[in-house]
Amino acid sequence: MKSSGIYAIADVGSGLFVTRRIRAHPQNRLRPRFAMIAKLGKNVSDAFGNFLYATGFLFNLVKESALFLRRRQVGFRVLVMQLLFTAVEAMGIIALISLGLGAVIVVEGISILPKFGQGKLIYTILLIVITRELGPLLTAFVIIARSGTAIATELGNMVISHEIEAYVSVGINPISYLAVPRFLGVTLSMVLLTIYFNFFGLFGSYVVTQFINPIQLQDYFHNLLGAMSGADIASSLIKALVFGVIISFTAIYQGFKVRVSSTEIPQVAIKAVGQGFVLCILADAVITLIYYV
Amino acid sequence: MDSLIELQSVTVHSQEHISLDEVSVAFPANRSTVIMGPSGSGKSMLLKVAAAIIPPDNGRVLMHGKNLQRFSQKDLLQFRRSSGFMFQDAALWENKTIFENLALPIQLHFPRRSGEEIERRIRELLERMNLLDSLELRPAALSEGERKIVSFLRAIVLDPEILFLDEPTTSIDHQLLEKMLTMIKTLNKGGCTIIAVTHDAHLTAMIANHLVVLKDGRVLESAATAEVRRSANREVIEILSQVLSEAATYDTDILDLLEE
Numbered sequence: 001m002k003s004s005g006i007y008a009i010a011d012v013g014s015g016l017f018v019t020r021r022i023r024a025h026p027q028n029r030l031r032p033r034f035a036m037i038a039k040l041g042k043n044v045s046d047a048f049g050n051f052l053y054a055t056g057f058l059f060n061l062v063k064e065s066a067l068f069l070r071r072r073q074v075g076f077r078v079l080v081m082q083l084l085f086t087a088v089e090a091m092g093i094i095a096l097i098s099l100g101l102g103a104v105i106v107v108e109g110i111s112i113l114p115k116f117g118q119g120k121l122i123y124t125i126l127l128i129v130i131t132r133e134l135g136p137l138l139t140a141f142v143i144i145a146r147s148g149t150a151i152a153t154e155l156g157n158m159v160i161s162h163e164i165e166a167y168v169s170v171g172i173n174p175i176s177y178l179a180v181p182r183f184l185g186v187t188l189s190m191v192l193l194t195i196y197f198n199f200f201g202l203f204g205s206y207v208v209t210q211f212i213n214p215i216q217l218q219d220y221f222h223n224l225l226g227a228m229s230g231a232d233i234a235s236s237l238i239k240a241l242v243f244g245v246i247i248s249f250t251a252i253y254q255g256f257k258v259r260v261s262s263t264e265i266p267q268v269a270i271k272a273v274g275q276g277f278v279l280c281i282l283a284d285a286v287i288t289l290i291y292y293v
Numbered sequence: 294m295d296s297l298i299e300l301q302s303v304t305v306h307s308q309e310h311i312s313l314d315e316v317s318v319a320f321p322a323n324r325s326t327v328i329m330g331p332s333g334s335g336k337s338m339l340l341k342v343a344a345a346i347i348p349p350d351n352g353r354v355l356m357h358g359k360n361l362q363r364f365s366q367k368d369l370l371q372f373r374r375s376s377g378f379m380f381q382d383a384a385l386w387e388n389k390t391i392f393e394n395l396a397l398p399i400q401l402h403f404p405r406r407s408g409e410e411i412e413r414r415i416r417e418l419l420e421r422m423n424l425l426d427s428l429e430l431r432p433a434a435l436s437e438g439e440r441k442i443v444s445f446l447r448a449i450v451l452d453p454e455i456l457f458l459d460e461p462t463t464s465i466d467h468q469l470l471e472k473m474l475t476m477i478k479t480l481n482k483g484g485c486t487i488i489a490v491t492h493d494a495h496l497t498a499m500i501a502n503h504l505v506v507l508k509d510g511r512v513l514e515s516a517a518t519a520e521v522r523r524s525a526n527r528e529v530i531e532i533l534s535q536v537l538s539e540a541a542t543y544d545t546d547i548l549d550l551l552e553e
Binding site: 161166167172 | 308341344346347369370373374376377378380382384385386387397398401402447457
């Protein structure tokens with residue numbers, strides 16, 4: 001990337017960061033054995049270059065996010081729209097999934113655990129499965145499927161139709177105006193929806209309990225809160241925050257990677273989804289390991 | 294003659310080919326420069342590099358002798374405020390209304406300007422182009438010609454000192470075209486530096502003080518229009534004749550046309 005701010009943006013918008021690396025390669029003139037090695041070397045070199053570029057892009061995004069309130073040209077409206085689309089419009093499906101999950105855990109738990117004299121363990125299981133593990137992860141999957149694809153597609157279309165260049169031409173920094181509100185909107189939505197998921201998951205399990213083994217609301221939440229620790233809440237919120245950063249960054253980065261053709265757009269949307277899933281699961285494993293080790 | 298923007302040994306790669314190859318060219322201040330060349334010769338890329346929208350891979354872009362790539366954020370913002378760019382494909386922001394498309398540059402550069410002032414300015418511009426009814430429409434609801442007009446209005450909404458035009462007259466009907474040409478001429482007379490890429494012989498004849506002829510990413514000729522007219526370079530003559538298709542249509546000597 002170039003040193004000057006808007007030049008760096010133009011660099012991203014026009015896709016020159018990719019085009020500069022594409023040159024005729026001498027491997028074509030090599031014997032097959034050496035050509036294979038040359039190709040492998042080029043792939044490694046490209047992957048390393050992409051990694052460095054992605055790291056620089058993330059740094060730029062985080063830096064601009066920190067300056068969000070100070071920027072004159074910040075897109076508050078874009079942020080509000082992103083929160084509306086990612087958080088508010090996803091509330092229905094998140095409620096349905098979390099209620100269903102809570103219900104399944106209660107039905108399974110109440111059927112099996114008392115046989116081993118561990119009926120009370122249902123509260124710990126509820127907290128581990130809903131709050132610490134599946135709450136953040138399923139919320140992340142819903143956001144990847146809805147917002148990750150939408151962001152990558154929208155930004156990719158904007159690159160193709162030269163809208164990004166139009167922003168640059170009038171003096172608007174596309175990172176501040178387009179990327180940062182989406183980054184903050186998705187990350188904030190991820191945290192809020194995870195809290196919402198936890199609430200509905202735990203509340204849903206109470207509703208199901210009433211059909212199987214009626215219990216006072218006060219007793220249910222007393223037992224639940226008794227089994228809950230600060231670490232459970234912290235783990236859930238940290239995961240939500242990390243997943244939010246991963247999903248939004250992956251989608252924005254892929255969207256800006258589109259260069260010239262509309263056929264690239266479905267490709268980057270698929271990559272945004274695939275990379276989002278993989279990175280979230282890896283991050284989940286790492287955070288869980290840190291929690292237990 | 295003072296040059297406002299100067300490109301020195303600029304090279305730009307795009308995809309697998311070289312769009313601009315060691316291009317050195319100067320655009321004089323307060324004059325109108327027309328860039329010509331066959332399709333794919335790098336005209337639009339040259340315009341975008343000169344407007345600091347796309348950075349060169351090699352070489353420098355100078356504005357009043359200062360390297361644009363080393364401009365501070367403040368200086369770059371000042372440059373944006375004093376320049377306007379009309380895109381070949383309009384490049385309107387699809388998720389905004391026509392009003393919002395035109396208002397955004399004003400809101401950005403003049404945040405203290407009241408809503409009424411902004412609306413008055415936008416209404417005045419749209420009225421001149423008979424597009425007032427489109428104020429609350431999205432770009433998708435407009436025809437190609439209307440989109441280009443809005444793109445032109447967005448480029449001039451801040452009364453720029455430098456105006457970059459990429460194929461401004463294509464797809465526009467005769468009536469709107471005349472209005473647009475009048476506005477360009479008025480800006481030109483007011484001292485606005487115009488740098489245009491066009492195949493339009495009429496526009497070229499009307500505004501061009503300076504011509505740049507490109508082929509395969511290289512500058513074949515860059516001089517005052519009268520000098521280009523006297524050029525003995527057959528390649529230049531051939532390109533001008535090919536590019537300005539109207540000349541061929543009317544069987545007119547292209548170089549006479551430029552002298553209109």
